Amino acid sequence: MLTDPIADYLTRVRNGLSSGLATIEVPSSKLKLEISRILTEQGYIAGFEKEAAEVGEKISVRLKYTKDHQPVITGIERVSRPGRRRYVRHTSVPRVYGGTGTAIVSTSHGVMTGHEAKKEGVGGEVVAYVW
Numbered sequence: 001m002l003t004d005p006i007a008d009y010l011t012r013v014r015n016g017l018s019s020g021l022a023t024i025e026v027p028s029s030k031l032k033l034e035i036s037r038i039l040t041e042q043g044y045i046a047g048f049e050k051e052a053a054e055v056g057e058k059i060s061v062r063l064k065y066t067k068d069h070q071p072v073i074t075g076i077e078r079v080s081r082p083g084r085r086r087y088v089r090h091t092s093v094p095r096v097y098g099g100t101g102t103a104i105v106s107t108s109h110g111v112m113t114g115h116e117a118k119k120e121g122v123g124g125e126v127v128a129y130v131w
Helices: 004-020 031-040 114-120
Strands: 022-029 046-052 056-061 076-079 102-105 110-113 124-130
Touching: 004 022, 004 031, 004 056, 004 076, 004 124, 022 124, 031 046, 031 056, 031 102, 031 124, 056 110, 102 114
Parallel strands: none
Antiparallel strands: 022 056, 046 056, 076 124, 102 110, 102 124
16 A cells, blocks of 8 residues: 555656656656646656556656756655645745755645745645755
C-alpha cells in the first residue's frame, strides 16, 4: 500500500532523470496531472499525456534534458507530507532558490505556482519545491 502517492511521483521523476530515461509512467490522479501541467508550463519537463492502463489510467511524462544531456530539474523535494502538512498564507509563500525555483501550492483556487498564489492573494498547502 502506497501512503504518499505524490512523493512516489516526485521520486519516479528524480530516478528517471538520474537514469537518463526519456519517459516515465506513473498512476494518474488529478493532483499529479496538475503538478505535471505546472512542470510543463515552467519548462521542467517536455510534456505529459494521460493514457489508459491495465487498471485505471496512467500519466506518461516526457523528461527534459539540456543539450549536454544534463537534467533540467536539478532538485525536486516534497514539502508537505501526510504526517506533517505545511500550510502558508499568501503573504508567506516561500521563494525557492531566490526565485529561480518553483514552489507548487495547492490552494482553494486550484494547484498553482507560489508566484501565482502570491499574485492571486491565496495561500494553501505547499506540495513541493522544484529547482
